[in-house]
Amino acid sequence: xxxFKTHIKLLSNLSDDSGIEDYLQELEPLERIxxxxxxxxxxxxxxxxxxxxYIKSNFSVTLTVExxxxxxxxxxxxxxxxxxxxxxxxxxxxxFAKLILRPKHHKEFDNEKVEDEIxxxxxxxxxxxxxxxxxxxxxxDNRDFVLFKQFSGVFYEMPxxxxxxxxxxxxxxxxxxxxxxxxxxxxxVRTLAKEDITRYxxxxxxxxxxxxxxxxxxxxxxxxxxxxxxxxxxxxxx
Numbered sequence: 712x713x714x715f716k717t718h719i720k721l722l723s724n725l726s727d728d729s730g731i732e733d734y735l736q737e738l739e740p741l742e743r744i745x746x747x748x749x750x751x752x753x754x755x756x757x758x759x760x761x762x763x764x765y766i767k768s769n770f771s772v773t774l775t776v777e778x779x780x781x782x783x784x785x786x787x788x789x790x791x792x793x794x795x796x797x798x799x800x801x802x803x804x805x806x807f808a809k810l811i812l813r814p815k816h817h818k819e820f821d822n823e824k825v826e827d828e829i830x831x832x833x834x835x836x837x838x839x840x841x842x843x844x845x846x847x848x849x850x851x852d853n854r855d856f857v858l859f860k861q862f863s864g865v866f867y868e869m870p871x872x873x874x875x876x877x878x879x880x881x882x883x884x885x886x887x888x889x890x891x892x893x894x895x896x897x898x899x900v901r902t903l904a905k906e907d908i909t910r911y912x913x914x915x916x917x918x919x920x921x922x923x924x925x926x927x928x929x930x931x932x933x934x935x936x937x938x939x940x941x942x943x944x945x946x947x948x949x
Contacts (some may be wrong), residue, residue, distance in 0.1 A: 713753045715843050716836035717746070719801050756841055760849040763842045769834060770812040774849050776857040781922050782915030783820045785896045786810055808835050808843050811850050862923050865930045902929070
């Protein structure tokens with residue numbers, strides 16, 4: 712078995728000129744043999760989505776988008792879409808794992824207690840690396856289904872095929888996109904809170920199983936209203 716912290720050490724040495732061999736040579740003989748054998752068994756890491764008993768016993772697991780709360784989902788999306796930057800891939804993967812693998816005693820998402828976050832990170836680092844990536848794979852597979860099939864176009868808007876884009880509109884859309892990218896998730900929270908800033912914390916803790924249908928309704932309503940406006944604008948030009 713290779714735990715996540717050993718996986719990080721191996722990847723760190725892969726990026727160094729010295730390579731893994733020098734890292735292995737620093738280990739005691741028995742440990743070196745054990746790690747060398749484990750490397751052959753574990754790598755390449757499989758794209759499994761099996762949630763092991765070890766994971767179930769040691770963590771409170773968020774396996775699906777619907778199980779996440781909005782604030783948690785937003786942080787996960789920031790990582791997936793590259794908005795949150797990391798120097799190395801394993802740093803990104805660890806940050807992602809820390810959001811979906813939570814302390815066992817947590818009944819709802821809460822990442823504000825420093826001591827819990829330190830203990831949770833240690834627990835993840837001590838866990839089998841394959842188990843950790845299986846959970847990540849499970850969540851990402853569900854994310855693709857929920858966001859791009861079940862609720863397609865709700866969070867990541869699909870362009871209208873029939874919309875003619877002029878040069879003026881392109882410039883306008885560029886400005887819109889800059890604003891949209893900067894304030895996108897904030898605007899969603901603001902909409903759900905009906906612009907009541909005192910309710911933002913409450914909105915961040917809403918389950919995505921509640922948020923998704925509401926956002927789907929709003930997205931479909933906006934699309935219909937937009938089509939009606941375009942139709943009216945065309946009639947006004949006659």
